Amino acid sequence: MKSKTVSSRIQDFGALIALVLLVAVIGIISPEFRTVGNFLSLLRQSSINGFIAFGMTCVILTGGIDLSVGSVLALTTAFCAAFIKGGMPVGLAFILAILIGIGFGCISGLLVTKGRLQPFIATLVTMTVFRGLTMIFMDGKPISNLGDSFALKFMGKGNLFGIPFPVILFILAFLIFIFLLEKTVFGRRVYAAGSNPVSAKLAGVNIDLTKLTVYAISGGMAALSGLILLSRLGSAQPTLGTSYEMDAIASVALGGTSMSGGRGRVWGTFVGVLIIAVLNNGLNILGVSSYYQDVVKGIVILIAVLSDRNR
Amino acid sequence: MQIEVRGINKSFGGNPVLKNAGFVLDSGEIHALMGENGAGKSTLMKILTGEYTRDAGTVVVDGQEVTYRNVQEAEKAGIVFIHQELNVLFDLTVEENMFLGKELTTRFGICDKGAMRKECRRVLDLLGVEINPAERMNRLSVGQQQMVEIAKALMVDAKVLIMDEPTSALTQKETEILFEVTRSLKARGVSVVYISHRMEEIFELCDRITVLRDGEYIGTKKISETNMNEVVKMMIGREIGERYPERKAKIGDVVFEVKNLTCPGVFENISFQVRAGQVLGFAGLMGAGRTEIMEAIFGYRKPVTGQILIDGREVHNSSPEAAMKNGIGFITEDRKVQGLMLDQSIAKNISIANLGKISKHGVLGKEAEDRLVKQGIKELSIKCFSERQHTVNLSGGNQQKVIFAKWIYTDPKILILDEPTRGVDIGAKKEIYSIINDLASKGVAVIMVSSELPEVLGMADQIVVVHEGTITGFVDRKEANQENVMILATGGKIK
Numbered sequence: 046m047k048s049k050t051v052s053s054r055i056q057d058f059g060a061l062i063a064l065v066l067l068v069a070v071i072g073i074i075s076p077e078f079r080t081v082g083n084f085l086s087l088l089r090q091s092s093i094n095g096f097i098a099f100g101m102t103c104v105i106l107t108g109g110i111d112l113s114v115g116s117v118l119a120l121t122t123a124f125c126a127a128f129i130k131g132g133m134p135v136g137l138a139f140i141l142a143i144l145i146g147i148g149f150g151c152i153s154g155l156l157v158t159k160g161r162l163q164p165f166i167a168t169l170v171t172m173t174v175f176r177g178l179t180m181i182f183m184d185g186k187p188i189s190n191l192g193d194s195f196a197l198k199f200m201g202k203g204n205l206f207g208i209p210f211p212v213i214l215f216i217l218a219f220l221i222f223i224f225l226l227e228k229t230v231f232g233r234r235v236y237a238a239g240s241n242p243v244s245a246k247l248a249g250v251n252i253d254l255t256k257l258t259v260y261a262i263s264g265g266m267a268a269l270s271g272l273i274l275l276s277r278l279g280s281a282q283p284t285l286g287t288s289y290e291m292d293a294i295a296s297v298a299l300g301g302t303s304m305s306g307g308r309g310r311v312w313g314t315f316v317g318v319l320i321i322a323v324l325n326n327g328l329n330i331l332g333v334s335s336y337y338q339d340v341v342k343g344i345v346i347l348i349a350v351l352s353d354r355n356r
Numbered sequence: 357m358q359i360e361v362r363g364i365n366k367s368f369g370g371n372p373v374l375k376n377a378g379f380v381l382d383s384g385e386i387h388a389l390m391g392e393n394g395a396g397k398s399t400l401m402k403i404l405t406g407e408y409t410r411d412a413g414t415v416v417v418d419g420q421e422v423t424y425r426n427v428q429e430a431e432k433a434g435i436v437f438i439h440q441e442l443n444v445l446f447d448l449t450v451e452e453n454m455f456l457g458k459e460l461t462t463r464f465g466i467c468d469k470g471a472m473r474k475e476c477r478r479v480l481d482l483l484g485v486e487i488n489p490a491e492r493m494n495r496l497s498v499g500q501q502q503m504v505e506i507a508k509a510l511m512v513d514a515k516v517l518i519m520d521e522p523t524s525a526l527t528q529k530e531t532e533i534l535f536e537v538t539r540s541l542k543a544r545g546v547s548v549v550y551i552s553h554r555m556e557e558i559f560e561l562c563d564r565i566t567v568l569r570d571g572e573y574i575g576t577k578k579i580s581e582t583n584m585n586e587v588v589k590m591m592i593g594r595e596i597g598e599r600y601p602e603r604k605a606k607i608g609d610v611v612f613e614v615k616n617l618t619c620p621g622v623f624e625n626i627s628f629q630v631r632a633g634q635v636l637g638f639a640g641l642m643g644a645g646r647t648e649i650m651e652a653i654f655g656y657r658k659p660v661t662g663q664i665l666i667d668g669r670e671v672h673n674s675s676p677e678a679a680m681k682n683g684i685g686f687i688t689e690d691r692k693v694q695g696l697m698l699d700q701s702i703a704k705n706i707s708i709a710n711l712g713k714i715s716k717h718g719v720l721g722k723e724a725e726d727r728l729v730k731q732g733i734k735e736l737s738i739k740c741f742s743e744r745q746h747t748v749n750l751s752g753g754n755q756q757k758v759i760f761a762k763w764i765y766t767d768p769k770i771l772i773l774d775e776p777t778r779g780v781d782i783g784a785k786k787e788i789y790s791i792i793n794d795l796a797s798k799g800v801a802v803i804m805v806s807s808e809l810p811e812v813l814g815m816a817d818q819i820v821v822v823h824e825g826t827i828t829g830f831v832d833r834k835e836a837n838q839e840n841v842m843i844l845a846t847g848g849k850i851k
Binding site for chain 1 (some may be wrong): 562654656675676677679680681688693694695696697698699700704706708709712715718719720762838
C-alpha cells in the first residue's frame with residue numbers, strides 16, 4: 046500500500062531513532078562513553094543478551110515465549126565447566142554444551158507442542174526445574190579452576206583483528222538469523238505459525254515441528270551465551286543467568302516484534318539489544334545508582350511499547 | 357411494537373450491500389426475513405439495532421423516527437438481536453451470563469446472588485425450559501445456550517426479538533422446543549423477526565415473509581397466500597442458468613474415491629467418487645457434517661476409519677501436509693480463521709502453501725516467489741495496490757481469490773472447495789465460478805461444498821446430499837432441482 050511508505054517507515058525505524066538519540070545524549074554528557082574502547086566493550090556486553098534475544102525472537106514470532114533461557118544457560122555452563130575440569134578438550138566441551146542446550150530447548154518445545162501447555166507455563170516449569178538441577182549438580186557452589194586453555198580464554202576475552210571475539214560471533218549470529226528468518230522456508234513457517242496457526246497448518250505447515258525447532262534454537266543460543274560468560278568469569282556459578290530472560294524479552298519488544306507472534310524483525314531485536322546495552326553501560330558510566338537504572342530501563346521499554354501500539 | 361424500516365442504503369468500502377432495503381414488522385407477528393447468502397438480511401438487522409450506521413433510509417418505531425446509536429440503546433427500547441454465533445461466555449455460568457453487565461447488587465456493590473438466582477429461575481420457567489442457573493455455559497447443548505440467549509432477551513423485557521438462523525445448529529427436538537417458545541412469545545405480544553434459509557420451518561412458524569435480494573427489498577407475502585416456489589423465485593429473481601458460466605470440461609476417469617469414511621458421532625459410512633474434470637457438489641443444511649467430512653479427508657480431523665483412494669491406490673492422509681503431498685488441496689469455509697494470515701501480505705499468503713516450489717534446499721528463491729505471486733495476481737485478477745498489501749484490507753471476493761491462488765499452484769489433483777463463494781459479491785462469484793470451471797477443464801477433480809442450493813445446481817455435475825452425517829442421496833445434474841435436493845437435505849426421501 047502507498048501509505049506504507051512514509052508513516053510506517055518512520056515507525057519501522059523508531060527503535061533505531063531511539064538508539065541514536067540515547068547514544069547522542071549520553072555521548073554528549075560523558076566523554077568516557079564516546080570512546081572506541083567503550084563502544085567495543087559495550088558491544089561485547091551486549092552479545093551475551095544478544096544471542097539469547099535472537100533465539101527469543103524466533104520463539105516470540107511463533108506466538109510463544111521462553112522463560113527458561115537463564116536456567117538453560119546456568120545448567121549448560123555448569124556441565125561445560127565440569128567437562129573441562131574433568132579433562133575434556135575445551136572445543137568439544139563447548140560443542141557438547143550447545144547440544145545439551147538444544148536438548149533442553151527441545152524439552153520446553155515438547156511440553157508446548159505434544160504436552161499442549163501454554164508456552165508461558167511450559168517454560169516456567171523448565172525454568173524452575175533447570176535452575177533446581179543446576180543447584181543440585183553444583184551443590185550450590187561455583188565450579189572454578191578450569192585451567193588456562195587458550196580456547197576457553199579466547200571465547201570471551203579474545204580479539205580478532207582488534208575486535209572482541211564475542212562481538213564477531215554476535216554480528217555473525219545476527220546475519221545468520223536474518224538469513225534464517227527472511228530467506229528460508231523455515232523462517233516463513235515461523236511467521237506463519239505465529240500469524241495464523243490454523244491457516245498455516247491447513248496449508249501444509251508442520252506447526253509442531255516449527256515450534257519445537259524455535260525452542261531448540263533458543264536453548265542452543267542460551268548455551269552459547271553461557272560459554273561467553275564462562276570464559277569471561279573463568280568459572281560457572283549456580284545463579285548465573287538469573288532473570289536474563291527479562292532483558293532478552295525486553296530487547297525483542299523494543300525491536301517492535303509483536304508479543305502475539307507473526308510480526309517482527311531480527312534487526313529490530315538487534316537494535317533492541319543495543320538499546321539495553323547502551324542503557325546499562327551509559328547509566329553506569331554516568332554513575333546512576335543501579336536502583337534508578339532499573340526504573341529508567343523500565344520507562345524506556347514502556348515508551349517503546351506504547352509507540353508500538355500506535356501502529 | 358410496530359417497526360417500519362424503509363429505503364435503507366448501506367455500502368462497505370464503496371461496495372453497496374443494501375440498496376433500498378426495508379420491511380414492516382407488526383406487533384405480535386412472526387416475520388420471516390429471507391434471501392440468499394449475502395442478500396443483506398443480517399446487515400439490515402444490524403442497522404436496525406444500531407450496530408451499523410445507515411447511509412440513507414428511515415427507521416420508524418411505533419410512529420416515531422429513531423436512530424439507535426448502539427446495541428444497548430436498541431435493547432433499552434426493547435429490540436434484541438440474537439446473533440447466529442451466540443454471544444455467550446462459555447466459562448461462566450448460565451446465571452452469570454444472563455446478568456452480565458447488569459448484575460444485581462446489594463447496597464455495597466456486592467453481587468446479590470440470591471436475587472439473581474431467583475430472577476434467573478423466573479425467566480427460565482417462563483420459557484418452560486429446564487436449565488440449571490448454576491451450570492457452566494459450555495456444558496449446555498447449543499439449543500440450551502440459545503434458550504439462555506432468549507431468556508436474556510426476556511429479562512430486559514424485549515418487545516421485538518430478532519433471531520438469525522437460530523436452528524442452524526439445533527437438533528429436531530430442540531427446534532421444536534424453540535418453535536414452542538417462539539409461539540408463546542408471540543402470544544404474549546412479542547414480535548419476532550426470523551431469519552432462516554429453511555423454507556419448511558418458515559412455512560410452519562411464520563406469519564409473513566419479506567424477501568431481500570442483492571440488498572434490495574423485493575416483496576412481502578402472507579404465508580397463507582404464498583408457496584415455496586413463489587418465494588424461491590423472489591429470492592433468486594432470475595433463471596439459475598445465466599449466473600453460471602458454461603462448462604466444457606471433459607469428464608475422465610475416477611481419480612478420487614472415498615469408502616466408508618466414518619468419524620464416530622460426526623458422520624458415518626461416507627462413500628463417493630470424483631472423476632477428473634468433474635465438479636461434485638455437496639449439498640445439505642448447515643451442520644450436516646459436510647465440512648467435517650472434508651476436514652477428515654484432508655487429515656485435519658481425527659480419528660476416522662475408512663479408505664481414501666487416489667488413482668486407485670489407498671492413501672493415508674495423517675496430516676494436511678500428507679494430504680497435500682498426495683495431491684489434495686482444500687479451500688476452507690472460513691477465510692478469516694482458516695484461510696488467510698490476515699496480518700501478512702498477499703505474497704506471503706500465496707507462497708505459504710508453495711514453499712517447496714519456490715525454494716531450493718530450504719532457501720527461498722526471491723525471483724521464483726515473485727514470479728509465482730505475480731502470476732497468481734494476474735491470472736485470478738486479484739485487485740490490489742501491491743503484492744505486499746496485507747490481506748486483511750481486501751474485499752471478501754479478493755481474499756477468496758488469494759486463497760484460490762495459494763492452492764491452484766500446488767497443482768492439486770483433487771481440489772476441495774468449502775463454501776467457495778460465501779460472503780462474496782455477485783461479480784466476484786461469477787469470476788470464482790469461471791476459475792472453478794478452468795480447473796475442471798484442466799482435469800482437476802473438484803469437490804464443492806455449498807449451502808447455496810442454486811450454486812450447487814448451477815455448478816455441479818453430480819450432487820451428493822448429506823443429512824445429519826450420512827449421505828442421503830446422489831442426484832445427477834439433469835434430474836437435480838431445488839425440491840428434490842432439499843427433500844434429501846432435510847432427511848426426506850424422493851418417491
